[in-house]
Amino acid sequence: MKKIVIVFLVIVGLSSGFAQTLDFTTFLSAQSAGSGGPYVSIAGSTEQLLQNPAMYAASKVTMNLVDLTVLMNGAGLSLFSSLIAGVFDFSNMATLLNNFFDAQGRAYILMDVAGPLNFAYSGKGIGFGLYNQTVMSMNIGSVYYANLSAREDLVVAGGVAYQGEIGRGWWYSGGLKVKGLLRAELYYTDSMLNFMMALQTPDWMTTAIPFLLTSGIGFDAGLQIGLYDVLTFGLTCDDAFSTLFSTEYSSLSGFFQDAITNKLNATSSILIPNLKAGLTVYPFLNFMEQHGLRWGFSLGYSHIIDLFLVLPRNPILFLAGSTELTILDRLKVSIGVREALLAAGIVLDLDSILVSTAVFGRELGMEPGERSVYMIMIGVTCKR
Numbered sequence: 001m002k003k004i005v006i007v008f009l010v011i012v013g014l015s016s017g018f019a020q021t022l023d024f025t026t027f028l029s030a031q032s033a034g035s036g037g038p039y040v041s042i043a044g045s046t047e048q049l050l051q052n053p054a055m056y057a058a059s060k061v062t063m064n065l066v067d068l069t070v071l072m073n074g075a076g077l078s079l080f081s082s083l084i085a086g087v088f089d090f091s092n093m094a095t096l097l098n099n100f101f102d103a104q105g106r107a108y109i110l111m112d113v114a115g116p117l118n119f120a121y122s123g124k125g126i127g128f129g130l131y132n133q134t135v136m137s138m139n140i141g142s143v144y145y146a147n148l149s150a151r152e153d154l155v156v157a158g159g160v161a162y163q164g165e166i167g168r169g170w171w172y173s174g175g176l177k178v179k180g181l182l183r184a185e186l187y188y189t190d191s192m193l194n195f196m197m198a199l200q201t202p203d204w205m206t207t208a209i210p211f212l213l214t215s216g217i218g219f220d221a222g223l224q225i226g227l228y229d230v231l232t233f234g235l236t237c238d239d240a241f242s243t244l245f246s247t248e249y250s251s252l253s254g255f256f257q258d259a260i261t262n263k264l265n266a267t268s269s270i271l272i273p274n275l276k277a278g279l280t281v282y283p284f285l286n287f288m289e290q291h292g293l294r295w296g297f298s299l300g301y302s303h304i305i306d307l308f309l310v311l312p313r314n315p316i317l318f319l320a321g322s323t324e325l326t327i328l329d330r331l332k333v334s335i336g337v338r339e340a341l342l343a344a345g346i347v348l349d350l351d352s353i354l355v356s357t358a359v360f361g362r363e364l365g366m367e368p369g370e371r372s373v374y375m376i377m378i379g380v381t382c383k384r
Helices: 002-015 053-057 074-085 090-100 192-199 252-257 286-290
Strands: 062-073 107-123 126-142 145-167 170-190 211-227 231-249 263-270 274-281 293-301 319-327 331-338 341-349 353-363 372-383
Touching: 053 107, 053 126, 053 145, 053 170, 053 211, 053 231, 062 074, 074 090, 074 107, 074 372, 090 107, 107 372, 126 192, 145 192, 145 211, 170 192, 211 252, 231 252, 286 293, 331 353
Parallel strands: none
Antiparallel strands: 062 107, 062 372, 107 126, 126 145, 145 170, 170 211, 211 231, 231 263, 231 274, 274 293, 293 319, 319 331, 331 341, 341 353, 353 372
């Protein structure tokens, strides 16, 4: 047990000394989002590949076969509706954006689709699988900053875990995971004026926006300590040592016409680890057990290392908490707090099919309430 803890802390300490800020990948299920999670002390449903690798030691085997999860904010939902109705034209994007600005001249659009490729196997000491994610986001924060990103991610991951007994009902588990990333992305950041001018360029998606190809490899480490199935404490370090390799090209059309000539630069980056802790408690209440009810509480804190950055976000934004009621192992109702904003979700588990929906907030600013947006999320998972 002591050896596992020592190795875990050494990995975190070595990797945090020479890193810079980037993203490996992000995936969130509606089940976790509805409770303000995910929490490293409790297993999710569809994000098995990205959960605490110590959970691979669970005796119960779970397998996802396919999953489709859609995440949008209000502006993204309006944009998606226009696409479905056939009234949206990408060539007129600059004009359409005027409908999404708030009173402060800011706009934020997010459309995120995870799946349908989402195969994952987890249990009895091993976990592996792969998934894809498609994300389109547009963020105009001021006249000095505007950002556009449209990307497709393919992630493969696998890991091992070991579980041991401490005694008197206490147990521990530790796990390691390796993950790989392949990403194709259109990415543009500039002032709002230059950004709007770029959107007015004919065929701007293929000619005016830089194109990036990114590959990466990363390692996660996790630890859990628990008492029966009543209490679990989790600690994990995502991107304990992760590196991304990116090549930028002038545009998508330039990449296909002559990749060598239109290559702008190539970079490699070591990511800042994300150290997270969580606690989940399921109080044993006899009268609830008799009626097929289970009540749980979770508390989590993420981005612990970010607290030591020069310009950190408000620490309260990294705190999450929730309560969840499970009815007859079929229906789960949860309410929580994430980034100082409310979250709520409902999950219907029909054994081979799981349907989940969530509404939660996301804070785009550095302080609570500075620039809050709310998201809606719906997911359907086929599992066994």
